[in-house]
Amino acid sequence: MQLTPDSGGALQARLFGRLNRRLTPGDARPVVLALSGGGDSIALLRLAAEWAQAQGRPLLALTVDHRLNPDSVDWTRFAGEAARAAGADWRALAWGGDKPTTGLTAAARTARHRLIAGAARAAGARVVLFAHTADDVAEADLMRAGGSTLGRVREWSPSPVWPEGRGLMLLRPLLDERRETLRIWLTGQGADWIEDPANADPRFGRSRARQALAGAAGAAATRPVEAAVAGVEAFEDGLVAVPRDVRSRVLAAALVCSGGGETPPRGDRLARLVERLRAGEDFAATLCGARLEAAGEAVTLMREAGELARRPPAPLMLGPGVEAVWDGRFAFRADEAGWTLVAARGRLSSLSARDRAAIARLPAATRGAFPVLVRDGEMAPVLAAQGVERRGLVAERLRLALDETTHEDDLIHPPNGAKPRKLLFSVTDNPDRGLNPGERTTEDLNEPA
Structure with a gap:
């Protein structure tokens, strides 16, 4: 040349x-x-x-x-x-x-x-x-x-x-x-x-x-990737809804994000899920640490509590002012030391009546995979506490994976039309705020270096 x-x-x-x-x-x-x-x-x-x-x-x-x-x-x-x-x-x-x-x-x-x-x-x-x-x-x-x-x-x-x-x-x-x-x-x-x-x-x-x-006349041109995100919705509590006709790439990203990991599903297993969805079958399946539940037109992805129990994350102590990520799905920041994050599995009965009512609005298969806070010297876990900020990562991560950003500024402010994030679980001493499942928000995950 x-x-x-x-x-x-x-x-x-x-x-x-x-x-x-x-x-x-x-x-x-x-x-x-x-x-x-x-x-x-x-x-x-x-x-x-x-x-x-x-x-x-x-x-x-x-x-x-x-x-x-x-x-x-x-x-x-x-x-x-x-x-x-x-x-x-x-x-x-x-x-x-x-x-x-x-x-x-x-x-x-x-x-x-x-x-x-x-x-x-x-x-x-x-x-x-x-x-x-x-x-x-x-x-x-x-x-x-x-x-x-x-x-x-x-x-x-x-x-x-x-x-x-x-x-x-x-x-x-x-x-x-x-x-x-x-x-x-x-x-x-x-x-x-x-x-x-x-x-x-x-x-x-x-x-x-x-x-x-070597010596080829030219290299392959860059091919555009269709976002194909119509009908995909993500929730602050880590749930994701997809349509029956979801594209394979979108479903793969949603599974990885919902499961909190980073390894994409095998192509044959992913193709089988897509076939079953498009065939209108009602079923439940687990892949990438996420559970897919298909019933009628509703297809919901969530963290599988049983999968989390098989490979449980270690208890995560929160340092004051330092953001910590739990199970790849939630980021926490505490104003002061003394808080530890653990899975709700095995602790649901120890929650307050208000917290149990809130977490009961999640699908049963994922309740035990939700994080709870334990304070030093206290036995009872809580869903949220004063001075502890929780931020869901699934919706944010999926938005990036599905090409809903085109500019650096999109990483600081949600793109036009994105609904503001709202905490779905309230601080436990505020009885007027709780889970509102109607309030929704909107990497290639295996890229080469």
Whole structure:
């Protein structure tokens, strides 16, 4: 591929246009960039740094040292020098501990996302830039054709790790660009980058796909993903309603969000659920830790209390002023220490009459999976308490997974038409507020890195 003399400017214009469509100029929150030091990420760094300077946005580059290559320390140092030279802030992150003997690539990808998500949230960021290209799309398509379970790469998608990535979106503004285009542009800039030898190692599926596509005339174009969210409603108590004709991708996202986990359902099991729903069958089934109940036209998803009991979350002590996530479905913040979160299962009879009446409005199969608060030195649990804020995460997470956001501002304020969230369980000393099931609200979950 030959670049015309002005095509470098054209590349910048395309990149700036994609960033402008998604990000807010002049915001004090940093935009985070995942920086490996490879050609794609160095190109994105240089272009994004120019955009950030022009738009008055801080840019924070994060480099993860997986500690899998003896040269990784030098690579990390190189990435830091490149970030600072571009005018970006920079932090190094490391994947420590023992490494798995199987599934190393997937484990490294997940570790990278977790480390980046934690650092991005700590910095107050809402968006993380990744340097995937059209070549990555083509390689992933080829790998899936060979049986890989890699998710589809999208320009705008939620962080694939949970709960570390809650509220974070990934933006891939180079997804329509070719890898060769970026390297020719970098060469014209006099820029250096790292070539990871693993990219040519045939032991890795990504490398084999890259070699198979080498010399191809072009890469697969980015395909739009239909949101298809008509008829999907989510509740603050973690319940989700879907229509009988729900699309497979939507049902998969709703199951994962309702169950609080992050592993998508197997394709064959998901297809069977979709078939039964469209056939009009009344049934109950459990998948991804979530229970699906279909009766007539009503299809409701919820956390399965029995599944939670088989893999119970440990009691979660709330530190003062620190948000804590329970079972991947609720976030809590207490003003003072002394509160512990546990599941309601086995404690329902110990609740007050008012709390029992409130929780009885939930489907029976999920009541035991609802969190209750226990105060130090007190025996009786409560659903809510003064000085303890509870925020449901299922509706928020599902909204992001189903493409109901298009811009960074959507992550701060609900999009137009979204109903405000309302607590469905009241503080126990307020008898006038309780569960109101009529008050409703509205990541790819298996994305590659």
